[in-house]
Amino acid sequence: MMGIFLLNLLVFILVLGIIILLHELGHFFVAKQIGVLCHEYSIGMGPALYKYKKGETTYSIRAIPIGGYVSLAGEDNNFAMIKENDTIGLRFDEDKKVSGIVLSYDLESEVIGKVKSYELFDRNKKISEDSDEVSGLYIELELESGEIVRYTVLDNAKYYYGKEKELQIAPKERSLNSKPKWQRFLVMFAGPLMNFVLAILLFIVAFAITGKPVQEAKIAKTIPNGPLASVVDKNFTVTEINGISITTWDELSKEIYNNPGSNITLKIEGKDELVSFNSNVLIHYLGVTNVGKEAEQLVIGSVGGTAEKSGLKPGDKIIEYNATPVTTWKELTTLVDELDSSERNVTLTVERMVNSSVEQLPVSYKTMPKDTFIGQGVNPYEVLIGVERATKFNLGYAFKMGFVSFG
CATH class of the missing domain: 2.30.42.10 (PDZ domain)
Known part of the structure; x- marks a missing residue:
């Protein structure tokens, strides 16, 4: 009896996992097509057992084999992992633009300072109500010398907040909740649509196997x-x-x-x-x-x-x-x-x-x-x-x- 119970439980977990994975795959695929930043597509939940990064997205296999998830930029709200007066470090590319925002003292930084101001979301935000000049993406730091320096931030700059832990920033144009309503609807609808498609495919496979009655x-x-x-x-x-x-x-x-x-x-x-x-x-x-x-x-x-x-x-x-x-x-x-x-x-x-x-x-x-x-x-x-x-x-x-x- 216990063996049958465990087998049924295993089958249930497997089927549920496939349904959830395909559901999340629907969200993931459409989000990528409309330019939303996809941080991660995960098989399973809990601690990561294996990670592989391709392009902007991390693909992972996690310890608990129940379903999975996709992490989309702006899925909940727009947020920055820093705030004014935080002490952070910066890393730069060869053009001296910020490629990395370091949040851990244990990680290497090229510059360390206190955040005076920043804009990491809306590059077209006006610097004042009376001006048409836009801010772009930037971080303004007060260095140890007391000098305040403004640094331009790259669109694909990353937060580094622990050993092998990173997260790409999501400017407004890459954020889900900044997309038009019809595009957000498509992303949300794609998940259930994949479940519908799966159901139809399973019926097709079943009838292909059983055949047409003569x-x-x-x-x-x-x-x-x-x-x-x-x-x-x-x-x-x-x-x-x-x-x-x-x-x-x-x-x-x-x-x-x-x-x-x-x-x-x-x-x-x-x-x-x-x-x-x-x-x-x-x-x-x-x-x-x-x-x-x-x-x-x-x-x-x-x-x-x-x-x-x-x-x-x-x-x-x-x-x-x-x-x-x-x-x-x-x-x-x-x-x-x-x-x-x-x-x-x-x-x-x-x-x-x-x-x-x-x-x-x-x-x-x-x-x-x-x-x-x-x-x-x-x-x-x-x-x-x-x-x-x-x-x-x-x-x-x-x-x-x-x-x-x-x-």
């Missing part, structure tokens, strides 16, 4: 312990059923459905002898089936639901349904067909062996209305012969059914 009355294989299992094996075509010539699966299904719990005779293509067996009938509405009973008599093979709770047992022979005598499964299913769709009350009179004698016992119970079964996509009863319909690979069908099933 129109011919061709059976791929028989189900173990089914009515046909001991007679034929797999890959055969039915040409006649109960003496009626057929060519399609629909014709075969119709004739089977019209013979619940009855003897059925099939003629198989390429075989001279006929194949005879009794069909299985599962009456979901009544909670009974003939599975396990070969005779055409109305003997219950198994019972479930409220029918079982009310005292109905395997081996009981049904002789009346709601005071109407019945002798075959065909008669019983016909009465079920004729019922009002909202009818719930059931009384079955059965013959049961009690103390070496046969007794007639009424068993009454309530069932779900027929329209409830139908609303759940379940027929009030099914007639089965224990076979699987033949299919063939069809990519067009897989795509079509993928979208239809999703819708």
